[in-house]
Amino acid sequence: MKVAAVQAAPVYPMDKNASLDKACSLIETAGREGAKLVVLPETFVAAYPNWSIDLSKPGEWARNLAQLTKNAIQVPGPDLDGVAEAARKAGAYVCLGVNEYVPGHEGMLFNTLVFIDPDGQVIGKHRKLTPSNRERCFWARGDGTTLRVHDTQIGRIGGLICYEHLQPLFKYALMCQGEQIHCACWPGWPDFPSGRTNRRILCWESQAYALEGQCFVVASSMYVPPELAEKAKLGNASWTFFGGSGIINPEGEYIAGPVFDQETIVYGEIDLEQIVLRKAAVDVNGKDNRWDILRIETNAQPYAPFGGAYGAQLWSEMQGITTAPEDERSLDMQQLIRRLEKLEHELELLQQERARDKRQPAE
Secondary structure, rough: OOEEEEEEOOOOOOOOOOOHHHHHHHHHHHHHHHHEEOOOOOOOOOOOOOOOOOOOOHHHHHHHHHHHHHHHHHOOOOOHHHHHHHHHHHHOEEEEEEEEEEOOEEEEEEEEEEEOOOOEEEEEEEEOOOHHHHHHOOOOOOHHHHHHOEEEEEEEEEEEEHHHHHHHHHHHHHHHHOEEEEEEEOOOOOOOOOOOOOOOHHHHHHHHHHHHHHEEEEEEEEEOOOHHHHHOOOOEOOOOOEEEEEEEEEOOOOOEEEEEEOOOOEEEEEOOOHHHHHHHHOOOOOOOOOOOOOOOOOOOOOOOOOOOHHHHHHHHHHHHOOOOOOOHHHHHHHHHHHHHHHHHHHHHHHHHHHHHHOOOOOO
């Protein structure tokens, strides 16, 4: 089975519609090449916040954040209709990194992976649990309810974002769900000439994940050409994007890539039977576990300001997640009322029958 790791830049200046169109084009291109899974980088829509919080220009980062918020999308939502259609045309599963906004909370953004199936349906999403370092100024923390693996026709697929790959418990939570194909989404940033670089960390952690989880890893990372800096108009920002996309087998070996410093799509052939062969040596979520000694205790709950049944319903409605249109809900309520009336009538008949039995003398 062929899989694809996209290494590309979003459209600058920030433009979610143009970046979504570019994502669709890349997905369809990979589909024509026969890819059954297409993975795109972290926050491809509409940008990774690579600008600094410059105290000499205190309003600049806030204006950039406002631009990022304006170009964020709701998940699920109509902004994803084009991506859904591209997935259908490609006949492929898609993992896409986006900036997600929550209706009613204009200042709240999440760093999110969206999973879409070949029928164009959103089958899940993952919100980054721990924004790293300066990212905390831009993104809220996700909750554990999105730490999920999705059972699909091509295998069990999950994903993490950037430095989540340095979190052992996050990784093991997915591995224990029997993950077979892992989408590792990175910004491919930074690579400071005289400071910190993620160029090696990206490769090390992606390989470690494959080796530890006995799974395939499709690592997708951004590459943004430095010449886009002037066009982006983001002020004091670092344009040291380097890429690093590749595809790794359960032995921790690259079967394609890593590729640096260019825009491309990396393709690789994977065979899930290799997972079984690797598990003959080590099986961290099977025969080689010791859950009687160490195991994960999860208290995953939706990240919401309200609790209780009414609070959950209110929060869902605020996000546009309603179980059915109003007329359908009214119809369901009417059906429920009729069923209750029928049950009450049957209970009344049963009570009358029992009363008659008590009045009759024993033979």
